[in-house]
Amino acid sequence: EKTEELIPAYELIITALLDEHVDILLAETISTSREALAIISAVSNLQPQTTGNPPLWLSFTVDDENIPIALRSGEKFEDALISVLKASRAACVNLEALGVNCASPRAVTNAIPTLMSVATSGILSTTPRIIAYGNAFQITTTEWLRSIESEQCSGTDSGTPIKTGPEYDAEGLMFPDVYAQHAKCWADLGVTVVGGCCGCGPQHMRSVVETLKPQEHHLNNQEGPNCMCLTSNATAVDAEII
Numbered sequence: 001e002k003t004e005e006l007i008p009a010y011e012l013i014i015t016a017l018l019d020e021h022v023d024i025l026l027a028e029t030i031s032t033s034r035e036a037l038a039i040i041s042a043v044s045n046l047q048p049q050t051t052g053n054p055p056l057w058l059s060f061t062v063d064d065e066n067i068p069i070a071l072r073s074g075e076k077f078e079d080a081l082i083s084v085l086k087a088s089r090a091a092c093v094n095l096e097a098l099g100v101n102c103a104s105p106r107a108v109t110n111a112i113p114t115l116m117s118v119a120t121s122g123i124l125s126t127t128p129r130i131i132a133y134g135n136a137f138q139i140t141t142t143e144w145l146r147s148i149e150s151e152q153c154s155g156t157d158s159g160t161p162i163k164t165g166p167e168y169d170a171e172g173l174m175f176p177d178v179y180a181q182h183a184k185c186w187a188d189l190g191v192t193v194v195g196g197c198c199g200c201g202p203q204h205m206r207s208v209v210e211t212l213k214p215q216e217h218h219l220n221n222q223e224g225p226n227c228m229c230l231t232s233n234a235t236a237v238d239a240e241i242i
Contacts, residue, residue, distance in 0.1 A: 006038035007045070014042050018053075028059040029102040029197075031072040033080040036060070037087050044091035055096030058084060059131050062100055064107045064140035069114055072141075078114050085123040095124065099131025102197045103141065105174070105182035108134040112189045129193055132186040136179055136199030138172040173199050176207035183208045 017025060027039045036058055043056055062077055063070050069077040081098065088095040098119055100111045112132060119128050135141065167178045183194045194212075196204045 001034075003034040003038045003041070006035065007041050010039050010042035011045060014039075014046055018046070022054055024054050024057055024096075026057040026059070028057075030058060030060045033071070033073075033075055033083055036080070036084045040084065040087045040091055040093050040095075043093050047093070053094065055094045056088070057097040057099070057129075057131060058095065059097075059099040059101045059133075061102040061141070062107055062111050064104045064142035067110065069107075069111045077111060078118060081115065081118040082121075082123065085118065085121075085128075089124055095128055097129040097131050097193060099133075099191075099193065101131070101133045101195075103134055104137075105134040105179065107140070108132050109182065109185055109189070112186060112191060116190050130191045131193040131195075132183075132191040133195035133197045133200075134179075134182065135197050136174040136204060138168040138174065141198075174204075176204045177211075179204045180207040180211035184211050187212060 014025060025043065027036070030036050030039075039058065040056070043053070047053055060077070060080065061072055063072055063074075071077060071080055084098075085095065087093075098115060100108050100115060103111070112130070115130050119130060168174055179196070179200065186194050194208060196208070
């Protein structure tokens, strides 16, 4: 679909969210630049009809294996980010945060320097916050998609075997303490919002918070589905419950 064909659907979604007085508009797991551009256009179209619009956060999913970093559409990550920042500037949309999610932790780590470089390039007058939250599955999304394509071609269930190892449990999920070390790396690289995506649970986020505690000045930990654990350098968010 073309960008303009996506806008009406996003306008419906955003209108419903605005009616519920959300604090943030978070669009995540964006795999093409046209999705992001359509979201920006939808937000811009609705701005004259509303007051006190919540900020927009955009988070992209990247290929788990490609270097240089690319979106799952094959688009160069850097080019997509630049086009999105320019579009939000032209539309006067408050793009408060930019990030990467729904990829392996290592792919997220590899994508962060590009995020930081584009975010601090001066395209926007205010530097966006940087978001990062990865998947905990041993089998990456890229591997899973490849296996599906193989099954469709061969008509058989090829599957991807789960291997035991020091980073993953018997079900192929990354251990919480291992995931937390990735999150610490992201915070050290300048990420200001960290969280968990597919395969992550409360125990992963608990470990992230505990790991980030030594570098905090203040921690506000409130129980509940909207819990955000704030630190001086990063915000730990369970992305599955937002």
